[in-house]
Amino acid sequence: MKISRISVYQVDLPLEYPYWLSGGRLKFECLDATLVKIETDEGHVGWGEGTPWGHTYVPAHGPGIRAGIETMAPFIMGLDPRRVLNVERAMDLALPGHLYAKSPIDMACWDIAGQSAGVPIADLMGGGSRTPKPIASSVGAKTVEETREVMDRYRARGYIAHSVKIGGDVQRDIARIRDVEEHRSENEIILYDCNRGWTRWQALQVMQATTDLCVTFEQPCETLDDIAAIRPLHSAAVSVDETLVTLQDGARIARDGLAEVFGIKLNRVGGLTKAARLRDIALAHGIDIFVMATGGSVVADTEALHLSATIPDANIRAVWACQDMLTVDIADGRGPRNIDGHLHLPESPGLGVHPDEAALGRPVAVYTA
Ligand code: MG
Numbered sequence: 001m002k003i004s005r006i007s008v009y010q011v012d013l014p015l016e017y018p019y020w021l022s023g024g025r026l027k028f029e030c031l032d033a034t035l036v037k038i039e040t041d042e043g044h045v046g047w048g049e050g051t052p053w054g055h056t057y058v059p060a061h062g063p064g065i066r067a068g069i070e071t072m073a074p075f076i077m078g079l080d081p082r083r084v085l086n087v088e089r090a091m092d093l094a095l096p097g098h099l100y101a102k103s104p105i106d107m108a109c110w111d112i113a114g115q116s117a118g119v120p121i122a123d124l125m126g127g128g129s130r131t132p133k134p135i136a137s138s139v140g141a142k143t144v145e146e147t148r149e150v151m152d153r154y155r156a157r158g159y160i161a162h163s164v165k166i167g168g169d170v171q172r173d174i175a176r177i178r179d180v181e182e183h184r185s186e187n188e189i190i191l192y193d194c195n196r197g198w199t200r201w202q203a204l205q206v207m208q209a210t211t212d213l214c215v216t217f218e219q220p221c222e223t224l225d226d227i228a229a230i231r232p233l234h235s236a237a238v239s240v241d242e243t244l245v246t247l248q249d250g251a252r253i254a255r256d257g258l259a260e261v262f263g264i265k266l267n268r269v270g271g272l273t274k275a276a277r278l279r280d281i282a283l284a285h286g287i288d289i290f291v292m293a294t295g296g297s298v299v300a301d302t303e304a305l306h307l308s309a310t311i312p313d314a315n316i317r318a319v320w321a322c323q324d325m326l327t328v329d330i331a332d333g334r335g336p337r338n339i340d341g342h343l344h345l346p347e348s349p350g351l352g353v354h355p356d357e358a359a360l361g362r363p364v365a366v367y368t369a
Contacts, residue, residue: 001116002078003087005039006105006367008069009360010062013051013297014327019140021057021165021195028054031295031322032062035330035355036069038081038108041369046081046111047354048104049303050267051296051322057195058242058268060100060294066364068101073367081109082116088273099245099270100294106271107303107351114350121306121351125276128309132342134189136161136290136318138325143172144179151180158341161189161318163218167197170205177206181213189317191261191290193218196242200230207234218263224249227258239263239290250278254285261317262287266304267294275307283315292320298335302346302353305336309345319343330355 013031020027033051052060075094079087087109091102114121122128137154139147139162151162164180166173177192184190196219198206203220211234218239221227227238240253241263253259262282269275275291282289291308293300301321308319321338323329335353336343346352 001044001080001082002041002369003038003076003081004041004369006069006073006077007037007039007363008066008365009035009037010066010364011035011330011360015325016327017325019138019325021140021167021197025168025197026054026056026195028057031326033296034062034065034069034104035299035360036104036108037363038105038112040081040112044081044112044115045354046108046115047299047351048107048111049296049299050100050104051294051300052100052267053295060268064098065101065104068095068098069105070365070367071095072101072105076105077367077369082113084109084113084273099274100267103267103269103271106273107266110272111351118349120346120349121272122309122345125272125306125310128306128345129311129313130309130345131313132339132344133305133308133316133319134161134342135159135321135324135338136163136189136191136292138320139164144176147176147180148183157338160185160187160341163191163193165195166192166206167194170202173206174209177210177213177215181215191216191218191239191317194220196222200226204230204233207236211235216261218261219243224252224258228256231258237261241265241290242268244278245269247274247277247281250281254281254287260287261290263290263292264307265292265294266307267296267300272303272307276310279307279311283311288315288317290317290319293322295322297326297330297355298323298337298353299331299351299355301343302335302351305343305345306351328359330359332356332359
């Protein structure tokens with residue numbers, strides 16, 4: 001079986017509500033999605049998606065995905081997509097770094113491998129848990145009252161996991177955390193996500209002022225050096241996501257004890273193949289995991305769901321459904337959807353959901369053998 005054709009589509013995915021990170025520092029209104037269709041000489045079709053959370057969130061760029069695929073396409077053409085490690089090595093040789101450009105190709109290859117084996121990707125990766133996974137909300141930086149409002153809107157839809165975006169104003173952050181904790185239910189999973197928005201000094205003020213609440217902070221500062229520097233000065237649990245990119249990052253965080261939680265975002269780390277190694281580092285060091293798409297449609301959410309299903313139930317905290325924040329649906333209601341705040345693993349072979357090609361328009365690029 002050989003890769004014989006790669007078609008690339010660009011789609012705008014508008015957000016239902018404008019979204020702010022880090023106390024309003026970064027605003028997002030529309031995501032630039034790249035959908036990739038890989039076909040083989042034996043008639044298999046696999047799909048992948050790469051949708052960065054805008055251009056300002058992390059070093060990932062919508063047009064950069066398309067440019068990266070143009071560079072890598074000649075090097076993966078003719079390879080067997082079921083041999084995902086061979087495809088991975090070919091991409092890494094053709095274009096060092098640029099992991100976000102590789103993830104949609106990796107996803108499409110896993111999709112074909114699963115279809116060809118007749119099993120869902122999670123089972124092909126070694127065995128998927130069927131326990132429905134709680135979807136984390138994404139509560140943009142707001143006032144105390146607005147935070148309550150948005151969380152209640154999610155709760156009405158069954159959500160028990162919440163990623164509350166903080167960062168910016170120290171006193172307001174402390175007030176919002178105290179208010180959320182006061183109103184939380186016992187079974188809720190809550191993460192306070194700073195998205196690198198604090199300096200070391202700001203992080204310490206909030207962390208020390210909320211010690212009694214025993215809450216978890218995600219990505220409190222810009223770099224791993226910052227997170228390491230303040231580590232001995234607070235007692236809060238830490239999740240690292242934006243500075244967890246490479247296997248070396250994962251190894252450092254585990255070895256130096258910098259976090260209790262890994263936030264693995266598939267597009268950022270380069271796809272399922274590379275993410276599975278980060279998962280194993282986490283599990284080997286007693287580190288829990290959130291698995292998410294970086295953004296995007298149900299196609300990207302489903303990839304993350306497959307990886308989450310390969311993690312023991314006790315170690316996976318939550319997944320994400322970015323699809324719920326969009327005004328367009330490129331899969332016409334198919335694939336895993338929010339059922340009472342949870343996503344259920346699809347049972348069909350491969351990824352388990354493909355986009356509706358009519359919703360994608362014409363491909364912006366097609367590469368052939
Ligand atoms: Mg985060």
